[in-house]
Amino acid sequence: MTQTTTTPKPTSSAIPANPLVRFLRATEIDTRLLGMVGALILIWIGFHLYGELVNGNGAFLTPRNLWNLSVQTASIGIMACGMVLVIVTRHIDLSVGSVLGFCAMIMGVLQVWVLPDYLGLGNPLIWIITAICGMALGSLIGAFHGWLIAYRKIPAFIVTLGGLLVWRGAAFLVARGETISPVDSTFALMGGGPYGSVGAVGSWIVGLLACAGIVWMILSGRRQRIRFDFPLRPVWAEWFLGIVGCGLVIGSVLLVNAYPWPKGIVAQYAQAQGIEVPEAGLFISHGFAYPVLILVIVGIAMTVLMTRTRFGRYVLAIGGNPDAAELAGIDTRWMTVKIFALMGFLTGLSAVVASARLNSATNSLGTLDELYVIAAAVIGGTSLSGGVGTIYGAIIGALVMQSLKTGMVLIGFDAAMQDIVVGVVLVLAVYADILYRSRTK
Incomplete structure (x- = not known):
């Protein structure tokens, strides 16, 4: 007797009946990312409508507010x-706010009290030396924390909690609580503002380069899938991702170019350049601010580090199972030192942006930033259990946190209510992470 065989039909799990599920699988869009973006849009629309209904003036969804929001997000986003x-890697860093304040005070002393005496006031090397010293100092502090954690076996919570107190006190002792200002004029450009932006033409150049990068990533990814015989996304999905990505970039360019310089600064600029201002006024676009471009560069570099290098693979391996990673030959202690040194470097860079934006160094700079940085990472999908986290998620999380702060200020919430809302959002984000992990097991 001959045995007949039939080809099994695809099961419902192989071909989902739900169009949304089929769409998400075809495009490979992260559902958590989609949820965060949806929550961000709801927050923006909610605050804008509240302003319209209560104050008769919805100020949230305006070019001015969204431009300022992007600049305010940069400092927290870099540290996130x-x-x-x-x-x-299953650690925590509670000291980032205090380290930021300490680095900012040291940079303030350098560029206001020390370097001008040796190099001369306004020397172009002042801001370069200051920024390098700030980032180097942050790296050393982070490496010291990592050494205590990895080689002295002190829990990260205790080390960084001590750092929170030590570096805040050290920031006070540097200048006995004085505010150091103004910072070097070139250094101040790193904080944004009319002169700390690339303008309309520069923004279009950045936007076109970003669009070219998106197209290259899609084509390169498809070639890599073909090379290693991985499943391919449908062509329509590739087109969809490219169009949406480029559309968001072009929309961002139009948005930042729609925010003009203030009239007073335009008048000063026109007088200095010998330009006659017409009766209707002179429209000069801000464009992308330098802090936003710094955040984008950091985000891209950190994403490449996490997804394309051995270092990133080691980080995920340690987070997934530290004991197994050590048995596999990974030097987990040295990795811990490098991770905290990198955290310190980014904190020093954030100190550059924050102090430049404030145009001064104050003892209170960075206060409670550790709360917002941790909350941004957790809201962005980084699991406190370790092993899971994305850079783009943390940046979106920082944007969510800053949107909440900005929105509450616009509608008149006092500081106490702002703290309550941030605390509630943080707890809900952790609870959502627990539910998500329990459902995906």
Whole structure:
């Protein structure tokens, strides 16, 4: 007797009936990312409508507010990129706000009290030396924390909690609580503002380069899938991702170019350049601010580090199972030192942006930033259990946190209510992470 065989039909799990599920699988869009973006949009629309209904003036969804929001997000977003690595490896860093304040005070002393005496006031090397010293100092502090954690076996919570107190006190002792200002004029450009932006033409150049990068990533990814015989996304999905990505970039360019310089600064600029201002006024676009471009560069570099290098693979391996990673030959202690040194470097870079934006160094700079940085990472999908986290998620999480702060200020919430809301959001984000992990097991 001959045995007949039939080809099994695809099961419902192989071909989902739900169009949304089929769409998400075809495009490979992260559902958690989609949820965060949806929550961010709801927050923006909610605050704008509240302003319209209560104050008769919805100020949230305006070019001015969204431009300022992007600049305010930069400092927290830069540190959140480093906090992802720290939390993924099952550690925590409570000292980032104090380290930021200490680095900012040291940089303030250097560029206001020390370097002008040796190099001359306004010397172009002042801001370069100051920024390098700030980032180097942050790296050394982070490496010291990592050494205590890895080689002296002190829990990260205790080390960084002590660092929170030590470096805040050290920041006060540097200048006995004085505010050091103004900072070097070139250094101040790193904080944004009319002169700390690339303008309309520069923004279009950045936008076109970003669009070219998106197209290259899609084509390169498809070639890599073909090379290693991995499943391919449908062509329509590739087109969809490319169009949406380029559309978001072009929309961002149009948005930042729609925010003009203030009239007073335009008048000063026109007078200095010998330009006659017409009766209707002179429209000069801000464009992308330098802090935003710094955040984008950090985000891209950290994403490449996490996904394309051995270092990133080691970080995820340690977070998944530290004992197994050590047995596999990974030097987990040295990796811990490097991770905290990287966190310190990004904190020093954030100190550059924060003090430049404030145009001064104050003892209170960075206060409670550790709360917002950790919250940004957790809201962005980084699991406190370790092993899971993305850089882009942390940046979106930072944008969510800053949107909440900005929105509450616009509608008149006092500081106490702002703290309550941030605390509730942080707890809900951790609870959502627990539910998500329990459902995906």
